[in-house]
Amino acid sequence: MRPQDSHQEKLKTRDLGTSSGNYDYSRNLDSINTMSSSFISEDSLPDAASEKELGNEYFKQKKFREAIDCYSRSIALSPSAVAYANRAMAYIKIKSFQEAEDDCTEALNLDDRYIKAYSRRATARKELGKLKESIEDAEFALRLEPQNQEIKKQYTEAKSLYDKTILQKASGAQENSVQEMRKVGKLDTKVNGQSIQPVSSSAQITEMTAVQDHTKRNNTTRNPEVKASVQELASRAASRVKAVAAEKITPPNSAYQFEVSWRGFSGDNARQTSLLKAISPSALPQIFKNALTVPILLDIIKCVATFFVEEMDLAVNYLENLTRVPRFDTLIMFLSSSDNADLVKIWDEVFHNEATPFEYAEKLDNLHTKYCLKR
Structure with a gap:
């Protein structure tokens, strides 16, 4: 009997079986599924x-x-x-x-x-x-x-x-500065709304003493104001540091998220430090995987240097775990001579100077080899 005839016989038998009103359709469900999947060629499936x-x-x-x-x-x-x-x-x-x-x-x-x-x-x-x-x-x-x-x-x-963009910005800033100077020059020609008139040489000599006395009195009055202004600025700066420290920063889950946040905080060392500290040192390899770049690596090392003295244990942990990031060795291998010089300077002046405690100095000696620092 041909396979096709056999298949037809099976279909006939199934038709006869279905004449019973009490036929259990679920009984052969697996067989039906297997049969229907056999009609789908593996070649027709997308890959x-x-x-x-x-x-x-x-x-x-x-x-x-x-x-x-x-x-x-x-x-x-x-x-x-x-x-x-x-x-x-x-x-x-x-x-x-x-x-x-x-x-x-x-x-x-x-x-x-x-x-x-x-x-x-x-x-x-x-x-x-x-x-x-x-x-x-x-x-x-x-x-x-x-x-x-x-x-x-x-x-x-x-x-x-x-380079063109930088020049345009510099040129624009210079032009704004010139315009401000011109405005100041115009304003200085009036005092309390009254125009300043040219003064004769004899009048200048006569008025000199009065001007000097006035200047002394004016300086005496303004000194407390200047001190108060400096104190106010210092107070504001301290408040900002506290505010940034208290600010809740969501830890990034990927290198891309870290890079976006890091560049968003560009120029704001306090926030960049808070972002880094939001990440457990041991999580660095998982976050960066193969996506760590030379600029970000160097930025992180410079950031760690800013709190090394105050939080030495945490700083060393970051330096150790950076070496466990999958592409760390590749990045170190491709460091430019200027980047390497910067790294050597940070290492010698901050991480491994005479004030570094012995227990950390030993760890940093081992890390020195991994960072392949060339002197």
């Missing part, structure tokens, strides 16, 4: 690789949104650095630069040496106006692949744009 390839085809046809859909399915099936970076490129094409930056960051979480992810994130960040971060990405990519002409061009363009 991450085929979805990625289909996305590439759509990208070549400039159907970027369709490509994004395919890359998204590929990522859902099996996340990969290539799929994230490809989707980032498609996002760049439709000018969704924030999504592109996020995808590149995810790609680098999976593969911290993926050149295209650095390059595409540099592009996205440049378009978002994050010029300093764009330069950092291009610079790090060049350390991995120094002869890459495309990335050299990216670096040059971002650096040129950044």
Whole structure:
């Protein structure tokens, strides 16, 4: 009997069995499910690789949104650095630069040496106006692949744009300063609403003593005011330090969250310190995984140096756990000579000076080797 005939016989038998009104349909449910699944060919099921390839085809046809859909399915099936970076490129094409930056960051979480992810994130960040971060990405990519002409061009363009922006800001600040000086000059030509008239030389001599006496009296009156002003500023500064210390900062769960918060607190050492202290030292490897960058690493070390003397045990714990971050060795290997010089200076002047207690000095000696400091 042919297999097809056998299958037909089974169907007939099942039909006869169903003539009973008391037939238990649930009894053969598993068999039905097994049979129905057998009709679905494994070849017809989508997989991450085929979805990625289909996305590439759509990208070549400039159907970027369709490509994004395919890359998204590929990522859902099996996340990969290539799929994230490809989707980032498609996002760049439709000018969704924030999504592109996020995808590149995810790609680098999976593969911290993926050149295209650095390059595409540099592009996205440049378009978002994050010029300093764009330069950092291009610079790090060049350390991995120094002869890459495309990335050299990216670096040059971002650096040129950044320098131009700095010059424009400086020029604007200077112009504002000149305008303020002019305003002050105009205001100084009047006292209590009365115009100041030129004074003859004889009158100048006559009035000199009176002016000196007035100045002395004026200074005597203003000195307490100046002291009060300084005390007020000191009081405000102290209040701010207390307020920042008491401020509740949510600990970040990922390198991306940390970097966003850290850069948001740029120039505010108190808040950056509070952000770092919100993280347990032992959590650093889990948070950063493969996403720690040289600038952030150096920033953290500099931050730790600010509270090293007051909280030595905590500071050493941070330094120890930084060495356990997966890409720490790679970052240290690619430190520039200037970065290494900064690190040596911090180490010698703060972490390992004559005042460092013996129990910490021994730990810091061991860490010195891991940080590969070159003198």
